[in-house]
Structures are given as structure tokens and as C-alpha cells.
Amino acid sequence: MQSNLPHLQSTFTTDCVIFGFHEGELKLLLIERNEYPFKGWWALPGFFVENNETIDDAVKRILYEHTGLRGIYMEQLYTFGDLKRHPQGRIVTVAYYALLRLDDLKSQPEPVTDYARQAVWHPLNNLPELAFDHRHIIDKSISKVRRKISYSPIAFELLPEKFTLTQLQQLYEAIWDRKLDKRNFRKKMLNYNILKELPEFQRGVSYRAARLYKLDKRKYAKVFQNELTFAR
Amino acid sequence: MQSNLPHLQSTFTTDCVIFGFHEGELKLLLIERNEYPFKGWWALPGFFVENNETIDDAVKRILYEHTGLRGIYMEQLYTFGDLKRHPQGRIVTVAYYALLRLDDLKSQPEPVTDYARQAVWHPLNNLPELAFDHRHIIDKSISKVRRKISYSPIAFELLPEKFTLTQLQQLYEAIWDRKLDKRNFRKKMLNYNILKELPEFQRGVSYRAARLYKLDKRKYAKVFQNELTFAR
DNA sequence: TCAAAAGTGTTGTCCGTACACCCATGA
């Protein structure tokens, strides 16, 4: 236990990779920083963790401040502690990722804090240059989500409550970055028996309306217990 | 950023779950604490991270201090930041796990630091009561290793360089906590084509000596790239 | 010769994959 270095910042931060899915495309919520360092740069929403809140609470708070949403699925990703990741000295960050139903958002999120000028959804395939090591954090979270969606039904956290099988398939395709066979995908997905077929259909489309489904939460819980292997 | 709580410790710690495998049994290296709080209790090796070392370096250092070994396979597990996990105030810990070849150890590890009285290997199935939230950290690391061994060849990090197929099978059985079929296991394992059959056999056993194998590192690298699914 | 573990194949089932056409709808 030494203290032979001056510590600029005795605490640590948390950063959150916020995924959304809209119109067949994965998106990330980024903020434009309003504070030095990296003022004016795009970055992950994140901030210092208070001394009287858990890290989990801090991420929830930060996410709320940027989206006005609570009760979002989120999970800790990794802790980054490189000595040079922050220009002002050694600041460790505990990174999380969150999966968000984009239709829950009535409008563009408005940051309620000073440290961000704006919060904007960016397509995952076309991200701007990012502050700190945030690009690295994002890459790591994509790997994690890509793996996790293979054995855990987290995909549904990104979809609206009622969704079509095509939407579900597009989501898997976006995360895995490859095309899947429609018939095989549907066969497999329905075989898991975790979807409930609704007596409702899409509206407002100029072609045959697709049937809507939602999660059958009883069976969904079983899948979580048994950790089935998901579609490939 | 508040500071309305007295912080005893402005930094954070790292703890390491060290796995070993010997005589068909998984073991953990625990220390007996020589400092308050929890003086005299068993705990995971861990200590404060210095301000001029990365977290990765800190874990390596701590592991070296307890085993005299370097170059061990290790990976970050999770960061624990509950407000009440440490009786002296909010101390965040970044937990790692390490996989160790037990035959590398000439003798019992001797701690070279003051904060531990002794370091002892404990069978995973018979652990003493532990300090802090260390039991929780261990449970989480077991889940992680259990999953990871299914898609990544980390098992070999726990075995000696030359090993028998039975040893390999026993390791999987210990981690998954269930029996596997010998014929199916061998068939599958040899089909991955990552093992090199050696012209050597076990010695000193009072029954038919088993053939020794070692990793074929070329093919092993390929498996790491492609992330094959391992035996079930 | 006995005890202990090594080593070895076949069969059935399930799962993943490849692949193409008709249907329903709104414009």
C-alpha cells in the first residue's frame, strides 16, 4: 500500500456501451463531451462513481441521465486499468453494456447533465473517432454480446415486446454480421418453444403483414436455467 | 463526485482465484490472513493495486508473491463494488482467476509477504469459511471456467505438459461435476486433432500404463482462432 | 492370478444445413 504518486483522482469511473436496434441496424448511444479532456469528442456515456453508490447503481444513474429510462438490461463487461488510458492520470473504468428497446424512446435522448452536449444514436458500422480507449471498449462489448446471444436469450432485450420473426432474425444477423437462412432460423427458434404466437399482425406495411410474437416468460425462464444453445 | 464518507482507502484491490488440478481433484490456493480485518481467516490472495502498475501487473505480482511462478494463464473475472463488501469502507476489487500446472510447484508455496501467514491448496469441494465476499467471487469464477472450458482449450493450462487422456477427462469431469463416457470423450477429443500422440507412457503405476499426449501447438492455435465447441 | 485401469466400435437419434416456391397484401 504505497502512495508515492500524487493521485489526481482517487476514485474511478464507469462507462456504458448502450446498444439499440432499429430498422434492422444495431446502434450505439454516444455523447458529445462538453468537458476536458476530449471536449467536443464523441465518447461513451460514463462518469465518476460516487463513494456511496455501488458501481451497478452508478451505471443505472448514468444511463437514466442520458435516456430517461430505468429497468434496462445491463451487465458488467470488463474493467480497464491501463496507466495511459486517461491523459490526466491513472483512472480505472468499469465498463458495462446495456441493451435497449429503441421503441421505448419517445424521442432523441436529451442529456440532463452538463458534461455532455448531446446524446446521439450512431450506427454500429459507422462510428466516429472516439475519446480515450472507448473504441477498444466497444470492440470488446461487441464480442461479448456476440457470444452471449448464442447461449442466452438476450436478443429479446433489444426488440419491442411484440415482434416479427423477421425482426428477430435481422437482429441475429446484425450481431453476427452474416446472413441466416429464413426457414432454418424460424424452425429452430420456434422449436425452442419460448415464443408465444399472438393473434396480431404487423400494421402499416404495404405487403403481407407478418405475425407478431412475444416471449413466453415461463418457458423463457426455463431456458435461462438450462442455458440452451441458441441458433447459429 | 462526493466525499461525505471517510475513505480509509482511496485505491482499490485485486483478488485472484488460483485453480490447480492434482490427483483428479480441483484445488484453490488460499492464504491465511495475517492482517486485520479478518486476521486468521482464509481468503483469496489479493492486495491493493499500486498507482503505477496496471491491474494485470498487480495480479501477476500477487500471484508471484504466493507461488513464485510467472507466465501463468490468467484472466479478469469481474469487478465487485458493493458498499458493504469490506468492513473498512467502500473498497472495490477487480477479481481474476488463474490456472496453474500444479506439478510446476516443487513444494508448498511460501508467501513472501507479511499479510499472509501461509498459503495452502484446498480442495474445491471442501473450502473453509472465507473472508469478505470471497466465497461469492469463487462461485462466480467457477461458473466462468465451467463455461469457458466448453469453447476454449484452457483445460491444458491445468495439466502437465505430458498427460494421459484419462487425466484430461478427469479434469473436465471435475470442472463440470459430472461423469463423462470414456469412449465418447476420447473419440471427440482426438477428433479435434489438437493432441499429439507421444511415444511415451506413464511410469510407476501398478496397472497398464497409459499413453501420454501433449498439445499440438500449431493446431491448438487454430482452435483458438475458430473457437470450436469443446466436448460436452 | 488378480486387481486396476487402458483401450476400443457400432448404432440410433437429433440437430444443422442446404435449398425454391407460392401466398397475402397494399399501392
Place this chain on the structure above:
DNA sequence: TCATGGGTGTACGGACAACACTTTTGA
């Protein structure tokens, strides 16, 4: 009537699971 996506079945091959006996060795 056309354009657009919705919806459907079959056949093959590979992987997994179940299952029991003979061989080798040292004591």
C-alpha cells in the same frame, strides 16, 4: 397487376449419446 416481403418442407450428413468387453501391467 405488381412489387414486396411472409410463410412453408424435405433430404442429407455430421455430431452426440448410449452401451460392454478385452487387453495390459505390476504386485
